[in-house]
Amino acid sequence: MxxxxxxxxxxxxxxxxxxxxxxxxxxxxxxxxxxxxxRLVYGAVEFLDAQYGALGLRSxxxxxxxxxxxxxxxxxxxxxxxxxxxxxxxxxxxxxxxPFRLSKLSDHxxxxxxxxxxxxxxxxxxxxxxxxxVTIGTFYVxxxxxxxxxxxxxxxxxxxxxxxxxxxxxxxxLFERSQxxxxxxxxxxxxxxxxxxxxxxxxxxxxxARRALLCARADGxxxxxxxxxxxxxxxxxxxxxxxxxxxxxxxxxxxxSMHAKxxxxxxxxxxxGALGKSDDPNYRKFxxxxxxxxxxxxxxxxxxxxxxxxxxxxxxxxxxxxxxSFASQTALALVLSDxxxxxxxLAVYVDRDRIARDLHDLVIQRLxxxxxxxxxxxxxxxxxxxxxxxxxxxxSELDGTVREIRQTIFELASGHxxxxxxxxxxxxxxxxxxxxxxxxxxxxxxxxxxxxxxDTVADHTVAALREALSNVVRHAHASAVxxxxxxxxxxxxxxxxxxxxxxxxxxxxxxxKNLEDRAKELGGSSTIEPTRADGSGTRLIWRASIL
Numbered sequence: 001m002x003x004x005x006x007x008x009x010x011x012x013x014x015x016x017x018x019x020x021x022x023x024x025x026x027x028x029x030x031x032x033x034x035x036x037x038x039r040l041v042y043g044a045v046e047f048l049d050a051q052y053g054a055l056g057l058r059s060x061x062x063x064x065x066x067x068x069x070x071x072x073x074x075x076x077x078x079x080x081x082x083x084x085x086x087x088x089x090x091x092x093x094x095x096x097x098x099p100f101r102l103s104k105l106s107d108h109x110x111x112x113x114x115x116x117x118x119x120x121x122x123x124x125x126x127x128x129x130x131x132x133x134v135t136i137g138t139f140y141v142x143x144x145x146x147x148x149x150x151x152x153x154x155x156x157x158x159x160x161x162x163x164x165x166x167x168x169x170x171x172x173x174l175f176e177r178s179q180x181x182x183x184x185x186x187x188x189x190x191x192x193x194x195x196x197x198x199x200x201x202x203x204x205x206x207x208x209a210r211r212a213l214l215c216a217r218a219d220g221x222x223x224x225x226x227x228x229x230x231x232x233x234x235x236x237x238x239x240x241x242x243x244x245x246x247x248x249x250x251x252x253x254x255x256x257s258m259h260a261k262x263x264x265x266x267x268x269x270x271x272x273g274a275l276g277k278s279d280d281p282n283y284r285k286f287x288x289x290x291x292x293x294x295x296x297x298x299x300x301x302x303x304x305x306x307x308x309x310x311x312x313x314x315x316x317x318x319x320x321x322x323x324x325s326f327a328s329q330t331a332l333a334l335v336l337s338d339x340x341x342x343x344x345x346l347a348v349y350v351d352r353d354r355i356a357r358d359l360h361d362l363v364i365q366r367l368x369x370x371x372x373x374x375x376x377x378x379x380x381x382x383x384x385x386x387x388x389x390x391x392x393x394x395x396s397e398l399d400g401t402v403r404e405i406r407q408t409i410f411e412l413a414s415g416h417x418x419x420x421x422x423x424x425x426x427x428x429x430x431x432x433x434x435x436x437x438x439x440x441x442x443x444x445x446x447x448x449x450x451x452x453x454x455d456t457v458a459d460h461t462v463a464a465l466r467e468a469l470s471n472v473v474r475h476a477h478a479s480a481v482x483x484x485x486x487x488x489x490x491x492x493x494x495x496x497x498x499x500x501x502x503x504x505x506x507x508x509x510x511x512x513k514n515l516e517d518r519a520k521e522l523g524g525s526s527t528i529e530p531t532r533a534d535g536s537g538t539r540l541i542w543r544a545s546i547l
Contacts (some may be wrong), residue, residue: 033172034068041070044141044161046156052121052142055129055165056208060316071143099127099159105142125150127162129168139165139248163478177318178213184322187211188329193536197339199468200459202236204337208330209238212306216323219285219309223294225302233301240285240308266324268315269292272307287312291319292327296335304330364405371398394411396452421450422458429462430483433469437481441469447487455543460518461485461492464526464542467515476500476538487546491524500535503528519544 020282037055038244052071059065102124126140139162144150165316190211195204209221221240224232237246257482269275273286287310294301305326308315378388423445434440453461472478478500485494503512519526522544531537 001417019240034066034166034167037068038070039129040066040161040165040168041139044068044139044158047157047161048125048141048150049145050123050141050150051145052119053139053141056137056138057129057169058135059314060443066137070193080522097154099125099162101125101155103149122146123149125158127155127158129165129169131166136166136169166529172225180318180322183215184326187215188326188333191330192333192336200463201334201337202459203463204334205236206238208304209236212304212323212326213239215326216306216314216319217308218306219312220305220307222305222307223302224305225294226300235302239307240309242305265293268320270314271306271310273310281379285309288314289532290315290323292323294331294334296328296331298335299331299336299338301331301442364402367398367402367405371395374398410428420452422461425458425462426465426483426485429465429469433473433481435474437478439479439481441483444482444484444486446485448518449487449492452487453546457492457522457546459545461494461542464494464515464518464544465496468494468540468542471512472496472498472538475503490545490547491543492546496540496542497531497538499531499537502530502532503538515540515542518542523547 041053054069057066105124121142123144128135129137213221220239222242223236272289289307292304478498482497516525524544
């Protein structure tokens with residue numbers, strides 16, 4: 001079989017057709033797209049019997065983003081101020097829809113010459129690289145060996161190579177898109193798992209920011225939540241360009257975040273830094289950004305700002321779609337988490353009612369009856385003084401115990417409209433750890449923890465206990481664990497002691513650092529030490545200010 005040629009040209013030979021087939025096979029092999037394109041340029045130069053060849057790819061706005069060239073001596077290239085920038089004839093090739101040839105490159109009306117030091121070129125054949133009807137680059141070959149002109153067959157052949165290049169780029173983009181979709185899906189799954197496993201909200205938001213930073217190839221991520229005053233406050237900020245904004249109220253640069261939250265649609269900003277009125281140089285780092293709504297049909301939490309530094313790549317449609325889906329899944333997981341916490345809160349209230357009822361109906365009545373029997377015994381004449389004193393002491397202890405139980409009943413019955421109490425959350429964490437340990441840790445709670453410790457400190461305290469018990473489960477090999485939470489002055493103090501193997505200095509985990517960071521954030525401290533001289537046993541003392 002042969003391919004028809006224009007008058008004056010030779011038919012394609014079988015061995016030459018095979019070379020194009022080999023080029024197609026290289027695309028199908030799935031190797032790195034740039035390697036494939038380099039092979040195509042080398043193949044085209046050899047196929048058309050020429051000296052030089054090049055392929056330039058352009059961004060959607062026409063900027064040359066990659067330039068692969070073949071044939072020029074590396075020493076010559078090193079002396080050039082820059083390689084061709086896709087202007088002149090190369091630009092004209094990109095604007096056209098069909099391959100064309102020139103017998104003298106400089107005669108073309110669009111010719112703008114070459115960079116200094118560039119080797120002279122006359123004969124030329126070029127073809128646009130197209131993808132789904134859109135020109136994405138230019139493929140050209142110059143200087144036919146022997147000095148003759150390029151033929152019609154050469155034009156058709158380069159068109160075939162350009163088509164193969166377009167397929168290679170499309171395959172690469174489809175593969176990259178698939179990989180990125182998988183990354184975002186994995187990130188969504190990880191966030192949902194963290195939320196539903198009971199991680200506190202701040203930890204989850206930090207995870208969301210880290211995953212968004214990684215998946216979006218961004219330079220900064222800020223998560224803004226609406227506070228009680230209706231202002232958008234930066235709760236979490238991660239990355240070079242945003243880490244200094246944590247805790248700030250969103251200013252003019254971020255007012256689009258409120259729009260994203262209220263409209264439920266992403267907002268893409270070409271130059272976020274240009275919107276800022278602050279003198280902070282960090283604002284000037286911002287380039288393009290996308291503000292993602294953190295909303296569901298039931299609730300609007302806030303927005304996620306994902307930024308790239310000035311000069312970074314623009315957001316394409318797929319970038320925004322993947323990021324928006326991630327934000328939506330995160331918001332849905334937060335709603336489910338709220339529902340789960342509400343169920344836990346209701347379960348705690350049911351337990352509180354039952355415990356209060358049992359204490360009142362059973363325990364107090366029995367203690368009261370025991371006290372009456374002891375008082376009756378004291379009225380007998382045959383009771384000696386020593387025994388009488390002891391019985392008086394026991395009666396006093398019983399009276400004190402009854403008063404404490406009544407106070408406990410009052411506390412249990414007085415918090416039905418409040419958020420889940422710290423005591424209940426601590427009890428759940430200890431119970432969960434008991435399942436993993438195979439025995440129940442001893443627990444001591446002292447002081448008005450539920451009424452004095454603020455929510456933020458309570459969240460960090462629960463997270464610190466969870467981290468400490470997790471370390472015991474994973475590393476201690478303990479047979480006994482004591483947990484004590486108490487109020488000492490203006491501090492809440494958590495002490496976790498175990499009789500395990502101890503902590504090796506060379507194996508300080510990230511969990512220990514997390515404990516230290518949490519305590520410092522609340523104006524406290526975290527220390528860990530062995531309980532015995534041989535280094536075994538571990539005592540963690542974690543303090544946080546309640547002021």
